[in-house]
Amino acid sequence: MASSCSSSRSRLSEDDPSGSPRATLPADPEERRIAELERRLARLQGEGEPATVAVLEAELGELYLEQNDLRRARRNFRLARYDAPREESVRRRVALGLGEVYLREGQPELAVEELEPLAAERGDFSARDELRFRAFLSLAYERTGKSAEAQKLRPSSFQEQEFLALRRRAGERGATTGPRATPSKPPLNSTPGLAFQVLPRSSWRAAAPRDDQSPMSAVRRITIHHSAMEPTSAPLEEAAKQIRSIQNGHFQRGYADIGYHYLIDSQGRIWEGRDKRFQGAHAGNTDANERNLGICLLGNFVSVAPTPAQERALRTLVDAERGRYRVSKDQIFGHGEVRKYFTGQSTECPGERLMSVVRDLRGGRAGNLADD
Numbered sequence: 459m460a461s462s463c464s465s466s467r468s469r470l471s472e473d474d475p476s477g478s479p480r481a482t483l484p485a486d487p488e489e490r491r492i493a494e495l496e497r498r499l500a501r502l503q504g505e506g507e508p509a510t511v512a513v514l515e516a517e518l519g520e521l522y523l524e525q526n527d528l529r530r531a532r533r534n535f536r537l538a539r540y541d542a543p544r545e546e547s548v549r550r551r552v553a554l555g556l557g558e559v560y561l562r563e564g565q566p567e568l569a570v571e572e573l574e575p576l577a578a579e580r581g582d583f584s585a586r587d588e589l590r591f592r593a594f595l596s597l598a599y600e601r602t603g604k605s606a607e608a609q610k611l612r613p614s615s616f617q618e619q620e621f622l623a624l625r626r627r628a629g630e631r632g633a634t635t636g637p638r639a640t641p642s643k644p645p646l647n648s649t650p651g652l653a654f655q656v657l658p659r660s661s662w663r664a665a666a667p668r669d670d671q672s673p674m675s676a677v678r679r680i681t682i683h684h685s686a687m688e689p690t691s692a693p694l695e696e697a698a699k700q701i702r703s704i705q706n707g708h709f710q711r712g713y714a715d716i717g718y719h720y721l722i723d724s725q726g727r728i729w730e731g732r733d734k735r736f737q738g739a740h741a742g743n744t745d746a747n748e749r750n751l752g753i754c755l756l757g758n759f760v761s762v763a764p765t766p767a768q769e770r771a772l773r774t775l776v777d778a779e780r781g782r783y784r785v786s787k788d789q790i791f792g793h794g795e796v797r798k799y800f801t802g803q804s805t806e807c808p809g810e811r812l813m814s815v816v817r818d819l820r821g822g823r824a825g826n827l828a829d830d
């Protein structure tokens with residue numbers, strides 16, 4: 459335990475005889491506990507032992523969830539995960555908590571991502587956690603069309619009442635989700651004809667675009683990139699973090715938003731980047747970007763190939779977008795080709811191992827940039 463120091467802090471934060479008048483404390487015990495935890499965390503100011511801080515943050519997340527304040531709940535769960543990613547008990551509380559947050563926000567696919575990895579450690583669950591796991595994951599499965607999987611998670615009949623109560627609660631849409639980074643609009647995956655899921659901008663906590671972007675009426679070519687960064691590991695949050703850092707980098711270069719329209723992580727998840735109603739900022743210059751859909755695969759493919767899931771997702775996405783905008787095969791490019799043509803400069807992007815996939819997508823034909 460780190461210590462004398464954190465225990466003396468907690469003593470101070472509790473019944474301090476010279477402290478603030480009791481009358482200012484909230485009457486509701488839950489609210490009082492929230493105020494106390496917030497105060498304690500403020501006092502730790504990033505200097506507490508991370509595992510200790512994370513436990514407080516996880517508890518705070520659960521309390522905010524009780525209060526139906528989904529925005530603060532989500533924030534505290536994420537902070538807890540950030541502070542102590544490997545602390546077993548914290549990890550479980552955070553995953554169950556975020557699973558419920560996402561369900562209540564109407565994002566069942568994210569809830570599945572959070573909850574499924576817990577299956578491996580269910581043996582150690584308390585009865586209550588086991589029931590929450592079953593209730594949330596079964597609801598998330600139902601809402602993503604996996605009813606057979608959902609059925610397998612029903613508990614024995616004597617737990618049925620509580621199971622149903624938990625599901626009802628998680629099925630409520632939050633009343634106070636707080637301000638969002640982007641105005642809500644239907645996610646791209648609701649586009650008819652797209653038979654795959656696209657994680658909306660809110661799932662990587664995109665910052666709002668800065669200034670006005672140029673509208674893009676239709677797509678006439680597709681350009682493929684790599685992020686030239688470390689490949690992302692399995693957790694959703696890893697990829698989300700990398701996408702946020704790409705957006706930050708693009709802001710620093712003066713772009714209005716992340717430059718790519720789509721990003722694909724090593725797990726093959728497809729993420730929404732810049733709104734497709736606007737021209738991207740990825741290919742080299744304004745002419746190169748005109749009606750040019752930008753897709754970036756997370757990772758560095760100079761000497762390593764994309765993962766099979768990542769390549770599959772790319773093929774699915776390119777096929778769908780080609781069909782949608784009637785883009786011919788010879789209008790699929792690697793970044794290097796487009797940049798060279800429009801600016802005379804070269805780039806290693808998207809790396810030779812991804813470039814060979816691009817050539818294959820083109821059906822062995824040569825790209826035709828002169829065609830307007």
Ligand SMILES: [Zn+2]
Nearest residue numbers: 683684793807
């Ligand atoms: Zn590139």
